[in-house]
Amino acid sequence: xxxxxxxxxxxxxxxxxxxxxxxxxxxxxxxxxxxxxxxxxxxxxxxxxxxxxxxxxxxxxxxxxxxxxxxxxxxxxxxxxxxxxxxxxxxxxxxxxxxxxxxxxxxxxxx
Amino acid sequence: xxxxxxxxxxxxxxxxxxxxxxxxxxxxxxxxxxxxxxxxxxxxxxxxxxxxxxxxxxxxxxxxxxxxxxxxxxxxxxxxxxxxxxxxxxxxxxxxxxxxxxxxxxxxxxxxxxx
Numbered sequence: 001x002x003x004x005x006x007x008x009x010x011x012x013x014x015x016x017x018x019x020x021x022x023x024x025x026x027x028x029x030x031x032x033x034x035x036x037x038x039x040x041x042x043x044x045x046x047x048x049x050x051x052x053x054x055x056x057x058x059x060x061x062x063x064x065x066x067x068x069x070x071x072x073x074x075x076x077x078x079x080x081x082x083x084x085x086x087x088x089x090x091x092x093x094x095x096x097x098x099x100x101x102x103x104x105x106x107x108x109x110x111x
Numbered sequence: 112x113x114x115x116x117x118x119x120x121x122x123x124x125x126x127x128x129x130x131x132x133x134x135x136x137x138x139x140x141x142x143x144x145x146x147x148x149x150x151x152x153x154x155x156x157x158x159x160x161x162x163x164x165x166x167x168x169x170x171x172x173x174x175x176x177x178x179x180x181x182x183x184x185x186x187x188x189x190x191x192x193x194x195x196x197x198x199x200x201x202x203x204x205x206x207x208x209x210x211x212x213x214x215x216x217x218x219x220x221x222x223x224x225x226x
C-alpha cells in the first residue's frame with residue numbers, strides 16, 4: 001500500500017463547477033500538507049500549504065485537512081478552463097525534509 | 112528574477128552514455144532536490160542536499176550521482192547503470208529554515224529520452 005493515495009482521474013467538469021480533489025494517507029506522523037498544480041510539460045507550482053488539521057482559503061481555492069480520517073482535500077470554486085492541469089498532493093512529517101507525493105489527479109475544465 | 116532554472120529542456124541519450132542535467136537557483140535556498148516523474152506516477156526522490164558539500168540518497172538513487180560544490184548549483188548525472196532513464200526530471204529547492212518552512216519550489220524540468 002502506498003503512503004499517499006490519489007485518484008488519477010481524469011476528472012472532467014463544466015466551467016463554473018465546484019471541484020473536489022482528494023488524497024488519503026496512512027502515516028499518522030504527517031503534519032505538513034501541500035497541493036501543487038502542474039501544467040503539461042511544466043514543473044509543479046505550489047498552490048496551498050497547510051499545517052496540521054483545519055481549513056485554509058486562498059481566493060477560489062480551499063484546502064482541508066482531516067488528520068483523524070487521514071484525508072485531505074482541495075476545493076476549487078467557479079472552476080475555469082485555465083484550471084485544467086494535474087493536481088498533486090504532497091505531505092511530510094515534521095522531522096524530515098522528504099516530501100511524499102500522490103500520483104496526481106488530472107483535471108479538465110470544459111468551457 | 113528569482114527562480115530555478117534547468118537545462119536543457121530536452122535531452123536525448125544513447126545507450127551506455129552518461130549525461131548531466133543542470134539545476135541552478137538564485138533564491139539563496141539551502142536545500143536542493145532531484146525528482147523523477149514517470150507518466151501517471153507521482154514524484155520520486157532521487158537525491159537531496161541540505162548544505163553545500165553534503166547530499167543524501169533518496170528513494171531511487173541507483174544509477175544516478177550528484178554533486179553540491181556551490182549553494183546555487185546541484186547537477187544530476189544519469190549514468191549508464193540507470194536501466195530505465197527515460198523520464199521527466201525535476202529539480203526543486205527550499206529555504207530549509209526548519210520543517211515548518213520547508214516548502215519546495217520546482218524548476219521547469221528536463222525531459223530525458225534514451226534512444
